[in-house]
Amino acid sequence: MSKFEKYFTKEFAHLKEKDIQIEPLLKSEMLLISGDFYGIQKFIFERLNTKNASKVIRAKSAFIQLFTVALAQYICQKLNIDEKYILTTNAGKFEILSPNMESNVVEKVQELVNDYFIKKFYGLSGVSICYTPCKKEDFLEKTKYKQLREKIANIVEEKKFKKLNLKNQNAILSYNNNIANQTLCKICNIRKIEHDEKCDICSMFVKLGKDLVSNKEYVWSKKDLLIDLENFDTKIMLNAKIKSYILKGEHDDPIDFEHLAKNSCKDLDTGVQALGILKADVDGMGKFIKNSDITDSFENFDLFSKTLDNFFSIYIPSKMKENFSDTYTVFAGGDDLFLVGSWDVILELARFIHDEFSKFVVSKELTISFGIAIANPSTPISYLAEHTEHLLEASKAIDDKKDAISLFRETVKWKTYLSTFNTLNLVFKDIKTEDTKTAFLYRLLDLCDMSKLVKQDPINNMWKSKLVYSFVRNMDKKYTNILHPLNEMIEKYPQETKMFLSEFIYKRRD
Numbered sequence: 001m002s003k004f005e006k007y008f009t010k011e012f013a014h015l016k017e018k019d020i021q022i023e024p025l026l027k028s029e030m031l032l033i034s035g036d037f038y039g040i041q042k043f044i045f046e047r048l049n050t051k052n053a054s055k056v057i058r059a060k061s062a063f064i065q066l067f068t069v070a071l072a073q074y075i076c077q078k079l080n081i082d083e084k085y086i087l088t089t090n091a092g093k094f095e096i097l098s099p100n101m102e103s104n105v106v107e108k109v110q111e112l113v114n115d116y117f118i119k120k121f122y123g124l125s126g127v128s129i130c131y132t133p134c135k136k137e138d139f140l141e142k143t144k145y146k147q148l149r150e151k152i153a154n155i156v157e158e159k160k161f162k163k164l165n166l167k168n169q170n171a172i173l174s175y176n177n178n179i180a181n182q183t184l185c186k187i188c189n190i191r192k193i194e195h196d197e198k199c200d201i202c203s204m205f206v207k208l209g210k211d212l213v214s215n216k217e218y219v220w221s222k223k224d225l226l227i228d229l230e231n232f233d234t235k236i237m238l239n240a241k242i243k244s245y246i247l248k249g250e251h252d253d254p255i256d257f258e259h260l261a262k263n264s265c266k267d268l269d270t271g272v273q274a275l276g277i278l279k280a281d282v283d284g285m286g287k288f289i290k291n292s293d294i295t296d297s298f299e300n301f302d303l304f305s306k307t308l309d310n311f312f313s314i315y316i317p318s319k320m321k322e323n324f325s326d327t328y329t330v331f332a333g334g335d336d337l338f339l340v341g342s343w344d345v346i347l348e349l350a351r352f353i354h355d356e357f358s359k360f361v362v363s364k365e366l367t368i369s370f371g372i373a374i375a376n377p378s379t380p381i382s383y384l385a386e387h388t389e390h391l392l393e394a395s396k397a398i399d400d401k402k403d404a405i406s407l408f409r410e411t412v413k414w415k416t417y418l419s420t421f422n423t424l425n426l427v428f429k430d431i432k433t434e435d436t437k438t439a440f441l442y443r444l445l446d447l448c449d450m451s452k453l454v455k456q457d458p459i460n461n462m463w464k465s466k467l468v469y470s471f472v473r474n475m476d477k478k479y480t481n482i483l484h485p486l487n488e489m490i491e492k493y494p495q496e497t498k499m500f501l502s503e504f505i506y507k508r509r510d
């Protein structure tokens, strides 16, 4: 069995990257340098108004990746080392194994980066750069590599904490003094307008957003992205990972959220027009890595983390492009996803991703949980980001094993959600639209609520007779076959039934 198949199934072998030959890179004394873009949520969403959000959100998310790549290359230049020492640049993180031990160079770069973020982004986010000396043996001996991974993780964690304190001290903003409201950029509401009602940074993001949906192949870090690290400028490829997937709008720019909402229920004559916002991440990653042999060697770790990243950053966006086109990637990489789309497409996509992920990983311990919100496109995206984060947290809190989904105000396990969904879908799909009685459907939602409360008060058992009564009053008797599965599902899985019914109703509402 190949190393790959220890963690992932064969069908996904195309997601494997070329192995890094670590041994030729090893010296007796080295510096492991680790970079971590922090404040990502704030960086992407803060102060963004809804109207222009879709023009810049993906670009800001891609910028995080691009900045990380540029910075890793810049550090190599400053240390006078070849870029082959960059081990990874994924999901806002990088790692460099430097044969040059001059840590003061790294510290100087950190100051420069802090300066840049304070000047351009008011220090709400940034990249923290950590390092630790290490030895050849750390990469060659099993227990030592594990220790090295723990060590660097702790240093990153510690620095994150310090960074927060530092940020509070620097709360006084001395830049762009005397800017009145009318001269504030219409997109970020924080920097001064330079031209066309936008600040330079937001103009850059709008341009990058267009580049991402175009055939453009690369950008320059200084010239195109305004990444100001002395005179350093580097050409960065806009590869599949960076481009990800965004539906193209009418003006060759990223589709706006209003349009995505309008595209809901495209193949139906009816249906609610709304956005679906999906957040998902892998359950208990830290624990899984700790209890596995992943950190036993650099090879295992590199293979595992890069393939996992590719699943989210390349595979899922490619499938969105193929089969779920009314969608927009905010973020996809590492072990998590943040996607926006027509609400009905987002629900289909969530079921697809859950299914694919369980095929992808070998271990049954690795699962994925979701939080999904359905909203009006005028809702501020920062609010939606926070809200779906809470929904995802609710999913994670369901039990130790997680593997849950929060949707339509319910939080349930994927297993029961899918079995209920499939059972009911099979019988409901034959109901003709003209025969669907909304009164009956809404009644069913009430019955689910009653069934949930049976344990508290047995009087709620009345839902069973009410079900028959409501059916007889509202529905054609040719559909009697739905009664038995409804009875069974409302009894066993009232929350899951409610989720199925809500989707069914939303698709038929005018």
Ligand SMILES: [Zn+2]
Pocket: 185, 186, 187, 188, 189, 190, 191, 198, 199, 200, 201, 202, 203
């Ligand atoms: Zn701006």
